[in-house]
Amino acid sequence: MNGRTDTTAAAEALPRIVDRATWQAERDALLVREKAHTHEGDAIAAARRRLPMVEVDAAAPLTGPAGPVTLLETFEGRRQLIAYHHMWHDGHPAAEQCEGCTFFNSQVRELSYLHARDVTYATFCKGPYETSVRYRDFMGWDVPWYSARDSIGALHADRSSFGLACYLRDGDRVFETYWTTGRGVEPMAPTCGLLDMTVYGRQEGWEDSPAGWPRPWESDGHNWRTGGRPTAQLSRLEAGRSDDLGGARP
Numbered sequence: 301m302n303g304r305t306d307t308t309a310a311a312e313a314l315p316r317i318v319d320r321a322t323w324q325a326e327r328d329a330l331l332v333r334e335k336a337h338t339h340e341g342d343a344i345a346a347a348r349r350r351l352p353m354v355e356v357d358a359a360a361p362l363t364g365p366a367g368p369v370t371l372l373e374t375f376e377g378r379r380q381l382i383a384y385h386h387m388w389h390d391g392h393p394a395a396e397q398c399e400g401c402t403f404f405n406s407q408v409r410e411l412s413y414l415h416a417r418d419v420t421y422a423t424f425c426k427g428p429y430e431t432s433v434r435y436r437d438f439m440g441w442d443v444p445w446y447s448a449r450d451s452i453g454a455l456h457a458d459r460s461s462f463g464l465a466c467y468l469r470d471g472d473r474v475f476e477t478y479w480t481t482g483r484g485v486e487p488m489a490p491t492c493g494l495l496d497m498t499v500y501g502r503q504e505g506w507e508d509s510p511a512g513w514p515r516p517w518e519s520d521g522h523n524w525r526t527g528g529r530p531t532a533q534l535s536r537l538e539a540g541r542s543d544d545l546g547g548a549r550p
Contacts, residue, residue, distance in 0.1 A: 313512040315499060353468060353475035360451040363429040364444070371455075371467075371474055374446060380419040381467040384408070384488065385448070385456065388427030394435060394543035395529045399521050401462055402530035404488040408443060424448035424455065434545045438536055464488065 318326075358372040375381045384405060387398040411421050422444040425432040429447035436445045448455055455465070463481035467474055486492045495502045501509060504517045517523040524531055537543065 358474040362446040386425040399524035399530040406532040
């Protein structure tokens with residue numbers, strides 16, 4: 301499992317060939333299951349909207365481009381906030397930063413639709429602002445970026461070191477309405493859903509695939525790395541961007 305597909309084996313791993321009518325019949329049968337899955341997702345979202353909420357410190361300190369701010373200020377005046385809690389490896393160069401967080405954050409780009417629904421999106425990074433924002437700039441992300449280093453205890457509440465949180469503002473009070481981690485953050489990454497639609501899927505060892513299907517990747521971080529780096533970094537390096545974090549060890 302080294303992340304390289306055996307092209308010979310992949311070429312031999314093919315679905316059976318049928319006529320169009322047979323294909324359409326099987327596709328229609330799967331569509332019934334897909335619709336049921338969509339409806340169940342709608343029901344789960346409805347239950348999510350009915351969860352209670354817990355108050356968090358609206359004055360929790362963060363650091364942004366203009367210096368110290370509060371959690372309340374990161375809402376940018378909107379009613380709701382979605383914050384991705386980005387892991388950070390102190391003292392490590394860009395190549396050794398979190399491949400999973402890089403994967404997910406790289407795919408959140410267009411924020412206008414969120415803003416139109418009174419929702420702000422921001423990244424809360426565990427690293428110091430001046431160093432971690434260099435990483436944001438190297439990656440070419442234009443999402444709001446804050447260091448939450450001084451508020452990790454209050455915001456994470458002893459949970460996973462990465463995750464996606466939803467907050468609601470009621471006047472000057474802030475409440476957490478949702479938190480998820482692990483595969484729960486996959487809505488941030490349409491890449492996952494797109495791969496799931498292909499015949500070979502994500503090509504990861506845990507998937508239920510036919511015998512002979514290529515599955516060279518394991519879900520151990522290497523599935524988000526190429527050449528030892530978070531995969532999304534490669535195009536930035538090819539474009540000539542510097543990955544110097546100004547303080548990370550060489």
